[in-house]
Amino acid sequence: MTGYLFLAILALSLIAFYVGRSTAGRFVAAHGAEVHSRPIYHGAFAAVWVGLPALVLVVFWLLFQDGVIDRLLIASLPESMKQGASPSQLSLYLSEIKNVASGRIFTEPSPEISAAAERYQRWQAIAQWAMVVVALSVSALALYMARTRMAPQFRARQNFERALDIVMILSAAVAIIVTLGIIVSLTYEAIQFFRLVPPHEFFFGLNWEPQIPIREDQVAGTGAFGAVPVFTGTLLIAAIALLVAIPVGLFSAIYLVEFADERVRGIIKPVLEILAGVPTVVYGFFAVLTVAPAIRQAGGMMGIAISPNSALAAGGVMGIMIIPFISSLSDDALRAVPQSMRDGSFAMGATKAETVTRVLLPAALPGIVGGILLAASRAIGETMIVVMAAGLTATLTANPLEGVTTVTVQIVTLLIGDTAFDNPKTLSAFALGLVLFVVTLCLNVLALRIVRRYREKYE
């Protein structure tokens, strides 16, 4: 139904386009050069007027329709059912009503529920038809208004461009609204968590055992929510990843920009960029099946016991994954240093190596640091490789040969399976997520700032 409505609105606005254009065509035929805008702008103006308000109306209608109907349904339930019912009880009623309405009946519903289900179906049908009628009449009205405004001197181009401005503002607003929504939902659940577990325990506790007792008298106790081992694990793995990626990425960028000839560059650069396109789960296989056994074997030969899940394997493979970030951003930064800097240095009798270390790297440093920070936030946020290669136990250790766990892995495990939003086990995922979000946000802001300052460097 809604899909057809969208199609109908689009068709109407297409018709409006042709109507507007041909109307303007008649103006041109009658008045010649005096017509202000070209016919195509008249058409676009009419199309926007017919399409945009109706579309916006439909979107908002759909956003609020369910909420309004739910309200009405609850209000229409008999007093006896509403008396003393908790909010969750009421939402249970609602889902039962909707189930009955869509024919998913498990037990014979009570007469009140059946009646409510009927009402629900009726109201939904009314709402849908009302939406269609309102939207189409808005379109028709808009077409009429657009047609009355059209005249040889009408500034259709300016009007159309103003409408385009609005479309662009709306598109930009979507990203901002979504971000705000994420922050709000994370913060809300995290506050719920901190009501149950005091913040100092979360931020400074050294034990991470996110269990909850199933029975009141269970021996296992209440579990511990000290996030320190989780964060040190994250830092350890990210540090290993950066230790691998920074030298490799930077040196390959320097090689590609300053030393490689065009042919070699044409081969190496695309191959490096393929690394960025490999799905992380494939890196996970690689870490578990190839790198981890190899590290274990090497350790065995030297007489060091290495656990099969090691931070080294996960971090190393993650480092390979983020090489393209560092190499391609450093590549751009080095390339952006003007040729005149190189010429100046060479003309002083500097060698290539001296030019790279003393002029190019310092000049490109902000861009390179920006790349490293972006890679770091990518490494901190990475999940799949760690799930597969580093394990799940939260060990407080700096030894890269042991298994550790990271924030993202814990979030995944906490939210898999049965989730109950009234116990700390589930809610702790949101606290972890909030901290992670804040950390990567800070890294990104820092990276952007550095990159921006870098842009102002030359002229």
Place this chain on the structure above:
Amino acid sequence: MNMLTDAAVEAVLTEAPKETLKMRGSGVNVFYGEKQALFDVNLDIRENQVTALIGPSGCGKSTFLRCLNRMNDTIDICRVNGEITLDGEDIYDPRIDVVELRARVGMVFQKPNPFPKSIYENVAYGPRIHGLASTKSEFDAIVETSLQKAGLFNEVKDRLHEPGTGLSGGQQQRLCIARAIAVSPEVILMDEPCSALDPIATAKVEELIDELRENYTIVIVTHSMQQAARVSQRTAMFHLGHLVEEGPTDKIFTNPDDKRTQDYITGRFG
């Protein structure tokens, strides 16, 4: 000794008794890929004089200048043949170290290109990479004298550690000259050093070029006839990759042998 040499010796003696040759290009051809940019150029650069290279755009004067310190090496498709000597040594000899050559033949570019470092570090750059000084006071001395020779010291002495890119265009260009003379080169090549500067900064740089002549040999590419006439002792006119004529600046500007030179100087083409 035959007649010709006698005549040449005589000519040198009568023309300018103290002049000695610093650099000499003979039979220089330059190719960018398939395209030939210079054809059989023979040009002498005399010590402690300013030699101006003039000619319309694309005539090869910058190309020739860049051959003198082998800056064309940085362009992959560029090939040079013929012979260019510095104090009688062929600079394209494989045994010549290009690093050492460029320390002896410095260069100043068309657009001021200070490094994004402090004024001090810009000047100290050359001495650092060539190991010309080791202690802080030695560096300080080199930086100060170089800036003084470039006529910039008084303007920047209070802000030596501020970025060189923060100076005005004319100051930046004099900073680049200071940077070039910090390694005590013998020859300084200047590729249109004033084309990005306003008239006042240009006058300062020209004055500086005249002072520098005492200690250095200077080759300057310029598009400004007046500048060539003001600063140079000798002028070489290029056209379409050929050296049209070369001689004392006075003669080139008042009584050129070649019609093309006459036309170019009087503004009939170019």
